[in-house]
Amino acid sequence: SYKVGPIRKRDGDVEYLESLDVLLVPHDFSLTCSAMWQAMVQVHQRPGREQYRGPVDVLIHLVTRRYVEAGRTVMVWRAMTEGEDEFSGMHSDEFGWCVIRPNQSNPTMPTVMETFARFIPMSVASHVEDKAHADQFAMFVVTSGEDDGAEISRMMEALLLDDS
Template identity: 30%
Template sequence: MLSSTDILSGAAFFEEAADFFDNCFPPSSSLFSSIEESESSAAADMLTILDPCDEASNSSSPTNPPPINTTADERDLAVIALNMHREKEKLRRRKQRQRIKDELDKLRRVHGELDDQLKKLKLAKEAKRNPSQHWSIWKELALTQRKKRQRSETEKRRLTTTAKTQDIYIDNLRGLLRQHRYAATLENTVPRSVINTAEHRLEAADMSMLSSLLLKIGPCLAKIDDLLTGCGLPTMPLGVTNSMHWCDESGELKYHQNLQKFALPFDLETSQQSCWEAFQFKQHQCDRGDYNGIGDSKNTVALKYRVIRTLASGSTVSVVERRVARRFIEQDRVVGIWKTYTEGEGIFRGMHSNQTGWSWLRQLPDGSG
């Protein structure tokens, strides 16, 4: 039994062959000329047969048959009959080709439908064989939705971190505003003679800032024991340790930590006097202004100065530092606490940093220092 593909191929070949013969052998060719001659003779014979008078006369005298004389009208009738025969033949062939073409199109449609049915049957059979693949489209859709959700969560975390950073920045600005409000209080507590002397050329904003820093030293003293124990300084070996600490939520740098532990070959009194002398920062004299008119001036230092540096590129930059320090002499130890607020100038304008330091001096158990 022939398949649908073989039938389609045979029909296409037949149609191409019919077109080929029509194109290669037109009616004016020698092949059709011979056919016309034979058809003309056939038409003449046909006319002879259709003429009963001639047939009867011919049969009456068979020994002397008269010659067949065809007139011009008879030839015209023969040509007309031949042309009609040709037109009928052409019409028949055209109908046959159209019928074959329609059948070919029908077979092609049937072939496409059967091919689609075969594919569906194969897919159904494969799905029955491996049911897990039936849900692959849902799995792919779930994975796509999960990726979108993860991107949304990442964007949400980023926006949350940005909002928290802005909150911290706003809090810092509020702190600066509160520090400037101390100017009026400072003018009432500091003697007018101290402010007007040439030795203390500090503006009201500077005095407000220094006063605010001094007020923050008291709370720092209350937590010195827990702080030094928490950072491991009592058990730390002699030397210097630097570390950086980061915010868990935003991932930004929270603060730098510098731990120093030394043994001085002096008694406690000599050591604390030397250390307190270092708190005067005599090396900073550029635009220096001392502020000694508040509280315990013997154990308090408040000053402002400018630090100028030259970068590797040759540019000169500067920052302004406001520093306060206070000494607390106790029975078996001496505690020093300092705070520094640094503001950038020039290309560093708008940048600032805060520093808080604790020092703790005590006698060694063996009395060696």
């Protein structure tokens, strides 16, 4: 496994975070593709969760799509997160992809998963205190996304173990 990020980057006035993960999976390619898609769908259908001091209200608009091609499956997503209550006026834009393909070079790890995500926090912050609060929102959303990724991995592994 190889993981980078999330790393803070800047393009002009836009600050964003990126992460990249490459994972070798010791399971069959087609089973891995199916388990990953099932896990993604299940994780994003669950009810809210608590993080930090207690529940934080955010509204998430999520779209996912799966493309099945010869020799690879690609899953893409786009999420718009709107802060509520203490995070009112803050929102984020996230997009990412996961490519699953057979690993021809290593028969003991027959599948490769490559995942990339970019998260762009946005707010109407103009004061230093507001920017600190916006950073707190950004870290909440990034941490929440990482938690979702970890839960998807756990679910995928459980599904793969059930199939073996």
